[in-house]
Amino acid sequence: MTRVAVVGGGQLARMLAPAATAMGVTLRVLIESGRASAALAAHETVVGLPGDADAVRQLLADPRPDVLTWEHEHIPSTVFDLAAEWRVPTRPGREALLFARDKIAMRERLGHMGLPMPAWRAVETEDDVEAFLSVHGSVGVLKRARGGYDGKGVRIVRSPAQADDWLSAAAAGGPALLIEDRVAYTRELAIQVARRPSGEIRAWPLVESVQRDGVCAEVIAPAPGLSPTVQAEAESIARRIADTVDVTGVLAVELFEVGGRLLVNELAMRPHNCGHWSIEGSVTSQFEQHLRAVLDWPLGDTAALAPVTVMANVLGGSRTVLESAWPHVIDPGAKVHLYGKGVRPGRKVGHVTVMGQQVDDVRGRAAQTAAVVRDGGQS
Amino acid sequence: MTRVAVVGGGQLARMLAPAATAMGVTLRVLIESGRASAALAAHETVVGLPGDADAVRQLLADPRPDVLTWEHEHIPSTVFDLAAEWRVPTRPGREALLFARDKIAMRERLGHMGLPMPAWRAVETEDDVEAFLSVHGSVGVLKRARGGYDGKGVRIVRSPAQADDWLSAAAAGGPALLIEDRVAYTRELAIQVARRPSGEIRAWPLVESVQRDGVCAEVIAPAPGLSPTVQAEAESIARRIADTVDVTGVLAVELFEVGGRLLVNELAMRPHNCGHWSIEGSVTSQFEQHLRAVLDWPLGDTAALAPVTVMANVLGGSRTVLESAWPHVIDPGAKVHLYGKGVRPGRKVGHVTVMGQQVDDVRGRAAQTAAVVRDGGQS
Numbered sequence: 001m002t003r004v005a006v007v008g009g010g011q012l013a014r015m016l017a018p019a020a021t022a023m024g025v026t027l028r029v030l031i032e033s034g035r036a037s038a039a040l041a042a043h044e045t046v047v048g049l050p051g052d053a054d055a056v057r058q059l060l061a062d063p064r065p066d067v068l069t070w071e072h073e074h075i076p077s078t079v080f081d082l083a084a085e086w087r088v089p090t091r092p093g094r095e096a097l098l099f100a101r102d103k104i105a106m107r108e109r110l111g112h113m114g115l116p117m118p119a120w121r122a123v124e125t126e127d128d129v130e131a132f133l134s135v136h137g138s139v140g141v142l143k144r145a146r147g148g149y150d151g152k153g154v155r156i157v158r159s160p161a162q163a164d165d166w167l168s169a170a171a172a173g174g175p176a177l178l179i180e181d182r183v184a185y186t187r188e189l190a191i192q193v194a195r196r197p198s199g200e201i202r203a204w205p206l207v208e209s210v211q212r213d214g215v216c217a218e219v220i221a222p223a224p225g226l227s228p229t230v231q232a233e234a235e236s237i238a239r240r241i242a243d244t245v246d247v248t249g250v251l252a253v254e255l256f257e258v259g260g261r262l263l264v265n266e267l268a269m270r271p272h273n274c275g276h277w278s279i280e281g282s283v284t285s286q287f288e289q290h291l292r293a294v295l296d297w298p299l300g301d302t303a304a305l306a307p308v309t310v311m312a313n314v315l316g317g318s319r320t321v322l323e324s325a326w327p328h329v330i331d332p333g334a335k336v337h338l339y340g341k342g343v344r345p346g347r348k349v350g351h352v353t354v355m356g357q358q359v360d361d362v363r364g365r366a367a368q369t370a371a372v373v374r375d376g377g378q379s
Numbered sequence: 380m381t382r383v384a385v386v387g388g389g390q391l392a393r394m395l396a397p398a399a400t401a402m403g404v405t406l407r408v409l410i411e412s413g414r415a416s417a418a419l420a421a422h423e424t425v426v427g428l429p430g431d432a433d434a435v436r437q438l439l440a441d442p443r444p445d446v447l448t449w450e451h452e453h454i455p456s457t458v459f460d461l462a463a464e465w466r467v468p469t470r471p472g473r474e475a476l477l478f479a480r481d482k483i484a485m486r487e488r489l490g491h492m493g494l495p496m497p498a499w500r501a502v503e504t505e506d507d508v509e510a511f512l513s514v515h516g517s518v519g520v521l522k523r524a525r526g527g528y529d530g531k532g533v534r535i536v537r538s539p540a541q542a543d544d545w546l547s548a549a550a551a552g553g554p555a556l557l558i559e560d561r562v563a564y565t566r567e568l569a570i571q572v573a574r575r576p577s578g579e580i581r582a583w584p585l586v587e588s589v590q591r592d593g594v595c596a597e598v599i600a601p602a603p604g605l606s607p608t609v610q611a612e613a614e615s616i617a618r619r620i621a622d623t624v625d626v627t628g629v630l631a632v633e634l635f636e637v638g639g640r641l642l643v644n645e646l647a648m649r650p651h652n653c654g655h656w657s658i659e660g661s662v663t664s665q666f667e668q669h670l671r672a673v674l675d676w677p678l679g680d681t682a683a684l685a686p687v688t689v690m691a692n693v694l695g696g697s698r699t700v701l702e703s704a705w706p707h708v709i710d711p712g713a714k715v716h717l718y719g720k721g722v723r724p725g726r727k728v729g730h731v732t733v734m735g736q737q738v739d740d741v742r743g744r745a746a747q748t749a750a751v752v753r754d755g756g757q758s
Contacts, residue, residue, distance in 0.1 A: 002702050018397030021420040022658075024702055024717030024729070040422050041400040202711075279401075280662075283712055283734070292705075301711040305684050305734075323381050323403055326671075332581075332680040333662055338403030350403070355662070355684075 001026055004291055005059050005088070007050050007079060008071035009036030011339035011348070012271045015279070016071070017041035019288035025295070030059045037339045038071075051076050060086040067091050069249060069294045071270055073101040074147065091197070091248035091294040092269045099245050100269040104145045104178050110264055113244055115237055117264045118256070119181040126160035126167065132179045133160070139182050142166065144175035151214020156182065183263060185256035189223050190274035191234040192252045194289040195242040197296045202289070203235045204282060204302040209254065209274050215346065218366065219311040221277040221304060224359050233262055241267065250275065250290040273313070273348070278302075280335050280353050281309030306355035312366035314350035316343040317374040322350060328377030334369035349374075380405055383670060384438050384467070386429050386458060387450035388415030390718035390727070391650045394658070395450070396420035398667035404674070409438045416718045417450075430455050439465040446470055448628060448673045450649055452480040453526065470576070470627035470673040471648045478624050479648040483524045483557050489643055492623055494616055496643045497635070498560040505539035505546065511558045512539070518561050521545065523554035530593020535561065562642060564635035568602050569653035570613040571631045573668040574621040576675045581668070582614045583661060583681040588633065588653050594725065597745065598690040600656040600683060603738050612641055620646065629654065629669040652692070652727070657681075659714050659732050660688030685734035691745035693729035695722040696753040701729060707756030713748040728753075 002025045006013045009031030020027040020043065029042035032049060039045055048055020056079050060068070068083050068090045080094045092100075099106045104122050111117075119136060122145075123129050133140055142163050144153035153175070157163050163177070170177050188211060193203040205222035222231075238253045241264075252272035254265040275286035284292075284300030292299055314322070322338050329336055331354070338350040352369045356362040381404045385392045388410030399406040399422065408421035411428060418424060427434020435458050439447070447462050447469045459473045471479075478485045486499050498515060501524075502508050512519055521542050523532035532554070536542050542556070549556050567590060572582040584601035601610075617632045620643075631651035633644040654665035663671075663679030671678055693701070701717050708715055710733070717729040731748045735741040 002705070014400065017420075018400055021393065021397055022714070022716045023705070024719055026419060040405060041396075043419050283659075283714075295705070297705045298709050299711065300714075326381070326402070326674070326676045330677050332678065335401070335662075335679075337401045340403055 001063065002295065003028060003063060003065040004294065005065035005068045006030065006038075006042075006071055007059070007068070007075060009033075009038040009042075009045075010071055011037045011341065012071035013038035014041045014339060015271065015276075015337070016287045016291065017043065019285060019291055023288065023291060025291055028059060028065055030055060035342075037341050040340050050074070050079055053078055053082060056082050057086075060088050064088060067294045069270075069290070070097070073097055073269065075101075093246065093248065096245045096247050097269055100267045102145050103143055103266075104176055106267055107178065109245065110241070113240060115240065115264055116262060118183045120178055122176065122178050123163070124167070124170065124177070126163065129157065129160040129163045129167075129179060133158070136181045140179040141182050142177060142179050145178055146175045154214065183256050183258055185258050185263070187223075187257050188265070189234065189255040189257050189262070190219070190252055190272075191238045191255065192250055192272065192275045192278075192286060193235070193238040193242050194250045194286075194293040194299055194302075195247050196293045196299060197248050199243075200299050201239055201242055202299045202302045203238060204275065204278060204286070205304050206231045206234045207274055207277065213346070215313070215315065215348075216273050217313055217315070218363065219274050219277050220359060220363065221281055221309045221311070224308075227260075230257070230260070230262065237262065237264060249293045250286050276337070276351050277309045277311040277353055279337070281305055281355055307357050308359050308362050309353060309355045310359075310362045310366040312352045312363075312370035313348050314338075314352065314370050314373045316345050316347040316349045322373055322376060325373045325375070325377040328372050329369060331365055331369050334365060336369065336373055338373075380442065381674065382407060382442060382444040383673065384444035384447045385409065385417075385421075385450055386435075386438070386447070386454060388412075388417040388421075388424075389450055390416045390720070391450035392417035393420045393718060394650065394655075394716070395666045395670065396422065398664060398670055402667065402670060404670055407438060407444055409434060414721075416720050419719050429453070429458055432457060432461060435461045436465075439467050443467060446673045448649075448669070449476070452476055452648065454480075472625065472627065475624045475626050476648055479646045481524050482522055482527075482645075483555055485646055486557065488624065489620075492619060494619065494643055495641060497562045499557055501555065501557050502542070503546070503549065503556070505542065508536065508539040508542045508546075508558060512537070515560045519558040520561050521556060521558050524557055525554045533593065562635050562637055564637050564642070566602075566636050567644070568613065568634040568636050568641070569598070569631055569651075570617045570634065571629055571651065571654045571657075571665060572614070572617040572621050573629045573665075573672040573678055573681075574626050575672045575678060576627050578622075579678050580618055580621055581678045581681045582617060583654065583657060583665070584683050585610045585613045586653055586656065592725070594692070594694065594727075595652050596692055596694070597742065598653050598656050599738060599742065600660055600688045600690070603687075606639075609636070609639070609641065616641065616643060628672045629665050655716070655730050656688045656690040656732055658716070660684055660690075660734055686736050687738050687741050688732060688734045689738075689741045689745040691731045691742075691749035692727050693717075693731065693749050693752045695724050695726040695728045701752055701755060704752045704754070704756040707751050708748060710744055710748050713744060715748065715752055717752075
């Protein structure tokens with residue numbers, strides 16, 4: 001019996017389970033609590049935090065998993081040490097994961113690779129911030145190097161004073177900081193590739209990611225109006241990163257499109273929100289592909305099945321019973337995914353996917369059903 | 380939390396789980412043993428047989444399921460009695476299920492509806508068999524009214540003597556018998572519809588079912604070279620059965636195509652092998668649709684996503700470790716489903732689905748991957 005262990009019990013681990021079931025793979029998940037999103041669907045669960053060595057030992061115990069993987073990048077080094085001790089391969093590995101976890105390490109590495117990205121520098125003092133702002137139009141994007149997601153750990157600053165609290169926290173041992181040029185981009189794009197240890201890589205079509213308030217609201221696959229050159233350039237960037245950093249599993253590269261150019265924004269080495277469209281919209285979903293990649297099995301076809309697929313996130317509203325919306329999901333082509341998470345305003349609690357022919361039509365349908373689901377059918 | 384209880388732990392219950400996970404529905408399954416196919420994937424399990432009242436009570440216990448459904452038709456009446464006592468609706472219901480479980484009741488009902496089917500009669504004695512054979516070309520298909528599947532409980536007879544053992548068993552309280560005309564059909568087709576309690580019905584495209592040794596080997600969706608008339612006629616037959624018998628959930632109608640005519644062969648009131656292609660090949664899979672139907676939620680679109688989708692069953696070979704085949708699955712478009720069942724020769728232990736443009740090409744690819752999987756990569 002093939003068995004994959006996963007650290008992290010959120011919706012990404014939850015959505016690995018259907019793919020694992022189909023493939024005959026047992027999925028064992030380290031979940032934070034019995035109420036974690038993945039608790040419903042995981043085939044085997046261990047309750048505990050990644051920093052809890054006993055829990056990690058249970059995750060690795062007999063029948064021993066063939067491989068250990070992650071649904072987030074916040075993995076303490078003890079997990080890698082224990083996995084090495086139990087001789088369970090970790091994919092992606094410790095070194096690769098560092099570049100997804102630490103934005104300063106990531107920026108440095110991308111710089112060495114000569115890949116295009118926004119101007120940036122690590123900052124430790126107000127003077128560092130001042131120096132950067134003075135040559136970049138008096139505005140910058142201050143980021144914590146670790147721990148951010150969905151707009152958290154990111155702040156627009158126009159003066160060094162606006163960075164004060166984070167600078168103090170960093171000096172006191174908190175997350176290190178970097179500042180980046182605030183790029184006047186045309187739109188945000190994302191490309192995903194999967195890479196297996198033996199080196200095979202497959203890329204999905206480049207997608208457009210529509211953000212609202214720093215959170216991904218919609219993904220359009222493929223990105224409308226793409227030139228083949230841009231798809232090829234994005235794919236080339238993602239392949240270079242995957243090969244150079246020795247990524248195994250799925251890699252998402254978030255990009256800014258500026259005129260006809262691409263700049264690398266962020267990396268994620270795991271299934272990612274920008275790839276949820278692939279569950280229905282591609283021959284092989286990112287979840288199936290991630291499992292195939294970390295198991296070093298041949299990768300699946302990543303072609304899109306429809307001219308356009310749109311994924312709209314369901315961002316938590318004020319109501320708590322999303323399921324009560326189901327009787328109101330009257331669009332027969334809308335595929336609704338609920339994550340079984342408690343609802344908080346703005347929290348990703350589900351998503352909706354619609355496939356079709358015309359971008360505007362498909363976007364409208366996805367947004368409409370997402371609104372119905374968010375409001376439990378009361379909108 | 381919406382919760383669906385299922386009687387039966389085979390691959391049909393297993394394949395309900397991914398759809399349930401996506402929809403945020405908790406799936407509680409009555410499995411025969413911890414090694415049942417559905418054990419891996421079910422969200423909650425109760426171990427026991429359908430005839431075990433204590434097990435059925437656990438299946439119905441708090442938190443109480445919203446509905447009770449089946450993955451096979453062999454449901455003792457005690458289950459319906461207990462469900463009524465616990466006020467859990469059963470879908471499909473007792474009366475509807477009878478027509479899928481008992482081939483004599485089914486033939487009688489179809490006769491009352493005036494639907495086309497092979498000539499048939501119930502038989503209790505050698506004289507009954509003789510009388511039928513004498514007017515139907517001296518050959519008939521003897522069937523046990525209950526309990527058959529995959530060619531079991533079916534026998535070609537050319538003389539009353541060949542029916543002797545089953546006649547004796549029937550007289551001694553075993554399954555009742557019927558005999559049917561051995562139809563010289565062009566091919567076998569199947570149509571599936573889903574119907575919800577409020578009456579909404581949706582039909583999938585008519586498919587061709589290719590049988591070998593009495594077992595379904597391949598399904599081609601849609602059936603090649605169909606006239607719109609035949610699709611419409613099949614849909615009309617299935618809709619009439621679903622409405623008349625008050626089917627809730629998915630109904631499969633297996634058909635013989637004889638020249639341009641259709642005859643009803645068998646019924647199944649549950650997800651069915653002829654609909655596995657829909658997991659990847661249709662906007663809405665039969666598994667998702669069955670859950671939506673029994674929950675009385677709006678039904679999903681049943682359109683096909685590709686010009687042709689072929690499902691090839693993996694019928695057990697001599698080897699036992701199907702998973703060892705995965706590294707050999709080199710067709711990137713082949714979707715492999717393993718059921719986690721022990722391998723016996725001829726047993727359905729998995730299936731492969733391929734989507735594409737040309738029937739011959741897609742059939743060849745599906746068959747090739749099914750062979751690789753069957754032989755654990757050693758073919």
